[in-house]
Amino acid sequence: MHARKVDLSIMRRNRNTTQTIGFSTLTLLTLVTIIPILVVIGYIYIQGMPAVSLSFLTEMPRDGMRAGGILPAIIGTLLLTLGTALFSVPLGIGAAIYLAEYAPDNRWTRVIRIAIINLAGIPSVVYGLFGLGLFVLFLQFGTSILAGSLTLSIMTLPVIISTTEEALRAVPNDFRVVSTALGATKWETIRKIVLPQSLPGILTGVILGLERAAGETAPILFTVAAFFLPQLPDSIFDATMALPYHLFVISTQVPGMPVQIQYGTAVVLLTFVLLMNISATIIRSRARARRQW
Amino acid sequence: MTMTTLTKNHPSSHAFRIQIQDLSLSYSDGKEPLQGINLNIPEKCISVLFGPAGGGKSTLLRTLNRLNDLADVSSISGHVWIDGVDILSPGIDVIALRRKVAMVFARPVVLPMSMRENLTYGLKLAGKRDPRELDQIVMDSLKAAALWEEVHDRLDEPAIALSGGQQQRLCLARALALKPEIILLDEPTSGLDPISTGKVEASLQDLKQEYTIILVPHSIQQAARTADFAAFFLDGRIVETGPGETLFTRPREQKTQDYVEGRFG
Numbered sequence: 001m002h003a004r005k006v007d008l009s010i011m012r013r014n015r016n017t018t019q020t021i022g023f024s025t026l027t028l029l030t031l032v033t034i035i036p037i038l039v040v041i042g043y044i045y046i047q048g049m050p051a052v053s054l055s056f057l058t059e060m061p062r063d064g065m066r067a068g069g070i071l072p073a074i075i076g077t078l079l080l081t082l083g084t085a086l087f088s089v090p091l092g093i094g095a096a097i098y099l100a101e102y103a104p105d106n107r108w109t110r111v112i113r114i115a116i117i118n119l120a121g122i123p124s125v126v127y128g129l130f131g132l133g134l135f136v137l138f139l140q141f142g143t144s145i146l147a148g149s150l151t152l153s154i155m156t157l158p159v160i161i162s163t164t165e166e167a168l169r170a171v172p173n174d175f176r177v178v179s180t181a182l183g184a185t186k187w188e189t190i191r192k193i194v195l196p197q198s199l200p201g202i203l204t205g206v207i208l209g210l211e212r213a214a215g216e217t218a219p220i221l222f223t224v225a226a227f228f229l230p231q232l233p234d235s236i237f238d239a240t241m242a243l244p245y246h247l248f249v250i251s252t253q254v255p256g257m258p259v260q261i262q263y264g265t266a267v268v269l270l271t272f273v274l275l276m277n278i279s280a281t282i283i284r285s286r287a288r289a290r291r292q293w
Numbered sequence: 294m295t296m297t298t299l300t301k302n303h304p305s306s307h308a309f310r311i312q313i314q315d316l317s318l319s320y321s322d323g324k325e326p327l328q329g330i331n332l333n334i335p336e337k338c339i340s341v342l343f344g345p346a347g348g349g350k351s352t353l354l355r356t357l358n359r360l361n362d363l364a365d366v367s368s369i370s371g372h373v374w375i376d377g378v379d380i381l382s383p384g385i386d387v388i389a390l391r392r393k394v395a396m397v398f399a400r401p402v403v404l405p406m407s408m409r410e411n412l413t414y415g416l417k418l419a420g421k422r423d424p425r426e427l428d429q430i431v432m433d434s435l436k437a438a439a440l441w442e443e444v445h446d447r448l449d450e451p452a453i454a455l456s457g458g459q460q461q462r463l464c465l466a467r468a469l470a471l472k473p474e475i476i477l478l479d480e481p482t483s484g485l486d487p488i489s490t491g492k493v494e495a496s497l498q499d500l501k502q503e504y505t506i507i508l509v510p511h512s513i514q515q516a517a518r519t520a521d522f523a524a525f526f527l528d529g530r531i532v533e534t535g536p537g538e539t540l541f542t543r544p545r546e547q548k549t550q551d552y553v554e555g556r557f558g
Contacts, residue, residue, distance in 0.1 A: 174402040178464075181360055181396045182415035183388050183471065192414075197405060292405035292453040 044266050051264025060230040065250055066257060070265055075232055076145075076240035077214055077272065080224065083149025083236070084156055084213045089206055091153070092160030096202075099161070100168035101190055120158035125218035127155040132222035146236040148224025152213040159212065163205025167198040172293055200287030207280040215273050217244040227253070243269040310336035310475065310505045311357065316371035318352060320364065326352040328529035330371070335522055336505045339497060341537065343509070343516040344526035345558055350509045353526075354477045357507070358394040359387050375475070392419060395473035399480040399511075401460035403452035408444060408463060411452045415471045430470050437500060438466035439492045458489025465496065475505045483511040494519055513553060517541040525549045 059069030103109040131151025141147040171194050179189040195202075217225075225245035233240045247265045250257050311334035318327040326349040334340045342350040355361045356373060359380060372379050380390055392415070404411050412431045413421075421427060431448065435441040440462040444455070452463055461481060468476055478497075482490040497506060497519060510516040516523060520537030525546075533546045544550045551557055 172402075174398075174400070175404060177360065177363060178398070178402045178404060179414070180363060181358060181391055181398075182418070182467065183392045184415070184418050185388060188418055192418075193404060292451055 041270065044263055044270060048260070048263030048265075048267035051258075051260035052267055056264055057268070061228070062230075065228060065246075065254055066261070070241075070243070070246060070261075070268065072229060072232055073241040073243045073246040073265070074268065076225075076242040077244070077269070079145055079233065079240065080148050080152060080220065080242055081210055081214045083145055084152040085206070085210055087150060087153035088156040088160055088209065088213075092157050092206075092209075093164050093202060095157075096161045096164035096168060097190065097195075100165045101186070101194065116158045116161050119154075120162065122155075123218075124155060124216050125221075127151055128219040128222050130154070131219060136223055142237060143222075143224055143226075143239045144237045145224055145233060145240055148220045148240075148242075149236075151219045151223045152216065155216065155219050156209040156213045159209035160205055163208065164198075164202045167201025167205065168194055170201060171197045175293075197291075197293075200283050204280045204284045207276050207283075211273050211276040211280075214276070215244055215269065217248055220245055243272070308336055309333040310376065311507075312372075312374040313353075314372045314374075316353075316356065316369075316373060318356065318361070318369045319367050321367040322365070326529055327356070330529075330531055332524055332531060332534065334505065334507060337501055337503070338521035339501050339506045339508055339519050340522040340524070341508050341510055341516045341520035342524050342526055343513065343520075344532075344552065347528075348526035349529045350526050351479050354396065354479050354507065354509060356381075357475070357477055358391045358396055360391075360396065362387065392471050393473055394475045394477060395468035395471050396477040397461070397464050397468050397479065397481045399483045401457060401464045401484070403455070403460050403463060406452065407449045408452045408455070409448040411463060412467050412470045415467070419471075430472075434466040434469040435463075437469050437496065438462045439496045440466055456489075458485045458492070461485055461489065462493060462496070465493065469500070473504070475507070476500065478506065478508045480509050480511040482515065490515070513541075513555070517553075525552065527552075 056069045057074065058071055060071055062068035099109065099113065103112075128151065131147060131154070135141045135147035135150050136143055139147075141150075175193050175197070176189050179193050180186075184192065213219075220242055224239055225242050226239040227249055229239060229241050243265065247262070247269060250265060251262050311332075313330050313332040313334075316327055316330040317325070319325040326347070328349075330349070330353060332353075342353065344350060352361065355364070356369075357375070357380070361369075369381065371381070373381050375390075375394065378385060404414060406414070409431055412434060413427050416427060416430060421430075432441060432445075435444065440459060443459060444463075452460065455463060461484070465478075465481065482493050485493065494515070497508070500506060501521070508519060510519065517537070520541070522534070523537045523540040524534040525532045525540065525544075525548075527548060533540065533544060533549045535545075540549065541553055544553060
């Protein structure tokens with residue numbers, strides 16, 4: 001009797017110890033993941049913030065980019081993000097609605113889905129070469145904002161399609177059945193129930209997709225980005241500077257580049273992307289709090 | 294039994310509203326929930342479809358308003374006439390059919406909007422816009438579903454804030470708001486407490502003066518309490534039909550008797 005009691009307490013202590021070790025390991029792993037991110041972001045901001053000023057954001061680069069501001073790169077990235085949104089958002093949401101709501105589950109749609117998943121995994125430089133071949137050369141758009149936006153759109157589409165499809169499927173099927181039973185057509189059900197309910201999820205996906213487009217270098221390398229073009233574009237057929245490529249150029253291609261300007265440019269790009277990320281997070285958490293299912 | 298019999302309509306005195314002939318249906322997963330159903334449903338009565346789970350009752354209900362169009366049906370044969378129109382024929386106006394044959398589901402599914410918007414959802418789709426007319430219908434249908442007293446001062450609050458029993462009565466009111474002629478109820482009280490169940494059943498007793506009601510009950514007791522006319526479903530076939538008071542007290546078939554007496558479920 002006595003011996004058994006002792007055994008039990010040892011077992012309990014062992015289980016508690018296991019639990020403690022487990023928790024500590026998981027906490028440690030989480031810290032190992034988070035700390036480098038915080039260090040990187042913190043380091044870039046500490047190094048770059050002194051360079052960021054109103055004139056840095058609003059002036060043309062001077063002295064072979066070694067002085068002045070980065071306005072053309074900022075405008076270029078804004079235009080490219082907007083252009084990407086213009087093409088990829090309607091197309092991506094449309095495709096997702098088709099796949100989630102209309103498409104029958106057959107071999108054909110399964111092939112489409114697998115293709116979309118695979119598209120998301122293609123290295124971005126391949127998109128860049130594809131954009132060069134199709135938009136710049138074959139369609140003769142030249143090295144232009146149009147060609148760059150289209151290339152970035154193709155890269156962003158899989159992200160938007162799959163997140164939107166997921167958001168649509170998350171809407172309980174009961175809503176569709178009830179809406180149908182109340183005399184709604186399929187499209188009325190989608191427009192009045194499914195889309196409004198999945199809108200926050202769709203927006204989150206769209207923002208995350210565009211954020212990736214805004215930060216990519218390889219797809220714009222051959223299709224739109226200019227090495228040094230100290231003027232703002234006049235039309236969608238103009239080339240433009242863009243933040244990610246500019247950052248690459250001033251970090252590796254220009255001798256005697258002040259470190260502050262390099263980090264300052266990184267701060268601007270990082271802030272742009274982080275702001276998009278944060279807005280996606282806010283949209284999602286607000287929608288979750290307000291959701292009625 | 295005698296007391297309830299007094300309040301019951303005798304189905305033989307009513308015209309048949311729905312005639313089902315040789316109806317068979319199978320899903321693409323191989324299940325055949327309906328195998329040669331023949332059934333006539335009298336108007337302005339509560340017709341109860343009862344029997345063990347999986348007998349085809351819900352499938353039959355969902356065939357009557359073509360809600361099975363949403364499901365993976367692989368084949369359907371036979372005829373369903375409602376007021377002389379074969380609703381299975383390809384050319385019929387399915388939307389108009391669903392407005393005429395309204396449905397209340399086992400789980401109360403309120404749409405993610407206010408109570409008022411839930412009630413006017415189908416009406417607005419049907420093109421009704423006049424706010425005074427909509428308000429009138431909202432009030433009438435809530436009163437008919439015995440919910441008006443509890444919610445009339447907070448109609449613009451989210452419907453999800455209601456209790457389960459209130460939600461189910463809202464779903465009933467929402468079906469009534471369409472001004473249907475036939476109401477299908479698929480175990481409408483399965484998730485409700487006895488008091489809410491009593492309220493729903495009481496509403497049904499009032500509603501049958503005007504509507505043709507088809508009810509899949511959630512218990513044999515509810516079947517016996519509510520049925521003017523009853524049909525016993527077993528494995529995709531109808532074993533026996535008849536007036537409620539006969540079927541639950543003196544069934545002709547041994548299987549019906551065994552089920553009614555609780556020998557199998």
